[in-house]
Amino acid sequence: FSGKQIDKLQSTMDDFLQSLDSQITRSSRKWLEAGYHMGISNCCSVIGYGNETSPISKSLKQSGAADDEPQYQPMQESGLDSPVPDELVNALKLFSRTYGIVASRDGDPNVLPFLHVSLVFVYHLTFFPEAIGYVAPEFPWKRTALMMNTILGSFKNYSRIEGSTLPKSESQRPLLEDYAMRGLAWADR
Structure with missing residues (x-):
């Protein structure tokens, strides 16, 4: 999403997603770690890797302190009135398609860290109506519901x-992805 070799981006994303x-x-159990790293990378791409001009990054900063409760509002009232930059469109596409593929692996415990990281990110965005307004239309909500029902x-x-x-585990040790998310602005809730 650097703007370089943009002509190869779509085919590279397609190759990645197909494999x-x-x-x-x-990878089996090795994907436990790779999964949360991929989840963190995808979430960081959506907020623009810290780029202050990224629409989501801006909306997180402009909102100042987040509301105490998630904000529920119809998407048509989300207040998105400016065109979405290509970088964000591509990041959202990669985030949503990656999430959809991973979430479709019903019953695979190796994908839980990826799903945990991604859902922590989406949950955080629900406190910022403009930010979730960018992500919600692209997010695979139906697949999430199916996956959560399978886990349940x-x-x-x-x-x-x-x-x-x-619920708390008996060991009181944080999950590995919890350690990896420490310090990320969207993991503080």
Whole structure:
């Protein structure tokens, strides 16, 4: 998304996405780490890698302190009135298509760190109406619902997840992707 070799970007993205599913299969448990690194990279591309002129980066800064609650509003009221730069369009396309491929791997525990990172990012954006307004139309919501329902189906005892507090593991150690997300502006909630 540097603007260089833009003529090769689409074919490179297509090649990457076509081989992603088989790469996850071949990597097996090694994709636990690669997955959260890929998730972080994709999220950083969506916010423009720290570029202050990126629309999402701007909306995160202009909003100042985020609202205390996620903002629910119809997409037609999101306030997006300026054209979306090609860099963001391409980043959103890569983010959404990568997420869609990974989320379609029902029952594969090796993709959970990628999904965790991506959903933390999307959750953070819900506190910034303009920012989520860019991402929401491209995000594979239906695939997310199917994937979450598949994960929920693997639970035998729902009492652990039905309460109002988040369940904690006995070991009290953060997940590896939690360590990797430390310090990222969108992982502070």
